Amino acid sequence: MKKQNIINLVVVLFIGLATTVFASSLDLGSEQDPIVTQSYVDSQISELKKQIGNSSSGTTKFTYEPLKINKNVQIIGKQGTEIIVRSGDTKAITIVKDGVENGLQDITDGIDIKKDKKVPLNHLIIIPREDGRGIKFTTDGYIMIRGEYVIK
Numbered sequence: 297m298k299k300q301n302i303i304n305l306v307v308v309l310f311i312g313l314a315t316t317v318f319a320s321s322l323d324l325g326s327e328q329d330p331i332v333t334q335s336y337v338d339s340q341i342s343e344l345k346k347q348i349g350n351s352s353s354g355t356t357k358f359t360y361e362p363l364k365i366n367k368n369v370q371i372i373g374k375q376g377t378e379i380i381v382r383s384g385d386t387k388a389i390t391i392v393k394d395g396v397e398n399g400l401q402d403i404t405d406g407i408d409i410k411k412d413k414k415v416p417l418n419h420l421i422i423i424p425r426e427d428g429r430g431i432k433f434t435t436d437g438y439i440m441i442r443g444e445y446v447i448k
Contacts, residue, residue, distance in 0.1 A: 358442070359442065360378075360380070360440040360441065360442045361440065361441050361442065362382075362438060362439070362440050363438065363439050363440075363441060364436070364437075364438055365384065365433045365436065365437055365438065365439060366433065366436050367433055367434065367435050367436050368432070368433065368434075369432070369433050369447060369448070370389060370430055370431070370432045370433075370447070370448040371430045371431050371432075371433075371439065371441065371445050371446075371447060371448075372389070372428060372429070372430035372445060372446045372447075372448060373423030373426075373429060373430050373441075373443060373444070373445045374423065374426040374443060374444040374445060374446075375423065375424065375425050375426040376422070376423070376424075376443050377422070377423040377441065377442070377443030377444060377445050378420060378421070378422055378423075378441065378442040378443055379415075379420075379421045379422075379423070379430075379431060379439055379440070379441050380418060380419065380420055380421070380439060380440040380441075381415050381416070381417050381418070381419070381421070381431065381437065381438075381439050382417065382418065382437070382438040382439060382440060383417065383437045383438045384433050384434075384435045384436055384437015384438065385414065385433070385434045385435045385437065386414065386415040386431045386432060386433050386434065386437065387411075387412045387413065387414060387415070387431065387432050387434060388400045388409040388410060388411060388412065388413050388414075388415055388429075388431060389411070389428070389429055389430045389431060389432055390409075390410060390411040390429055391427050391428050391429060393427075397410055397411060398424075398425075398427070398429070399411070399413075399429075400415065400421050400422075400423065400429055400430075400431070401421065401422045401423075401424055402415075402416070402419050402420070402421055403419070403420040403421070403422055404416070404418075404419035404420050405419065409421070415431050423443075430445070
């Protein structure tokens with residue numbers, strides 16, 4: 297029984313010694329054992345913000361922006377723009393590609409709104425591509441919009 301205890305003790309000591317030798321062989325701050333300071337993290341975040349700002353053509357909004365829209369004004373969304381018509385009458389602006397009409401995605405009802413069809417109030421509408429799709433107001437009204445868009 298004592299022989300087994302000695303063998304167990306030797307194995308534990310060997311594992312401890314091997315771990316210590318391996319850990320001490322790593323250079324502090326190397327790729328194997330990086331050291332990161334707060335100033336480094338802040339500088340990397342700042343650089344990332346600059347890159348994101350330089351790569352987009354306009355300001356990307358992460359919250360819905362309420363807009364008052366006058367009669368005969370068009371809102372053309374860019375890819376991923378979300379629109380919710382809150383008041384007023386609107387018609388869908390769609391495109392035809394390869395003989396197929398590509399409408400506005402009404403996420404609330406799960407349908408595709410076709411050209412010149414009314415966009416329902418309080419429905420989430422998504423512009424899937426930057427290809428000229430949007431909405432046209434036939435009366436004054438309000439929308440909530442998130443994402444990039446052009447007013448015509």
